[in-house]
Amino acid sequence: MTDFLVLTEKILEITVLICLAGISIALILLLYRIIAGPTQADRAIALDAMGIDLMGIAGLMSILLITDKLNDVVLLIGILAFLGTLAIAKYLEKGVIIDRDN
Amino acid sequence: MTEITEIIINILTILLLLTGTFLILSAAVGMVRFPDLYTRLHAATKAPTLGIACVLTGAFLFLYVNESIVSGKLLLAIVFILLTSPVAAHMLGRAAHSQGIKPILKHRNDAYQEAIDNKRKMK
Secondary structure: OHHHHHHHHHHHHHHHHHHHHHHHHHHHHHHHHHHHOOOHHHHHHHHHHHHHHHHHHHHHHHHHOOOOOOHHHHHHHHHHHHHHHHHHHHHHHHHHOOOOOO | OOHHHHHHHHHHHHHHHHHHHHHHHHHHHHHHHOOOHHHHHHHHHHHHHHHHHHHHHHHHHHHHHHOOOOOHHHHHHHHHHHHHHHHHHHHHHHHHHHOOOOOOOOOOOOHHHHHHHHHHHHO
16 A cells, blocks of 8 residues: 555656646747737737746646745735736726727 | 545545646647637636646645645635636726727627617617
């Protein structure tokens, strides 16, 4: 039984590395959308998704380093990405459109 | 904690991490492949929300088993991302629509535009 426990811990370590690689590929694909996006809103959407992916990388690093010091970072990245997305959305809505109802 | 429980929670953590990574990666592929801003919005804000919830739940379980830490910050981050991601998606979609970006609609009308027009007629 102890051998099996050690085996699952090793598989878990390899899984964390695989997940880091997958999220890195996702970040590269989102970076393509940020550079090539036809409109500003496309870029804003890709930036929002990039913030979410960075939260995942911080969570995976806390598994890899076996520490809980990175949990503050996860929460802070989430809050900052949300506030940034809201600011960009407000700018896109009120800074450009002229024909408002009110 | 007995060994069999640790083994079960390790396997559960592995499954959660792999599911979350698959969701995040498929969302990024959708961001590249989809033709329209609104379909891209659908891809980029729906799947990664569940994916990041899975990854952070895996991290929470791992820290609880190996370090016996109950990390409230991770739980708070999960709740926060589940609450705020739909709000950000709604704001971005409305901003894009008010900027004049037309969706590609084959079988339906632009219902939001119709609602805006009806409101103008009422006034």
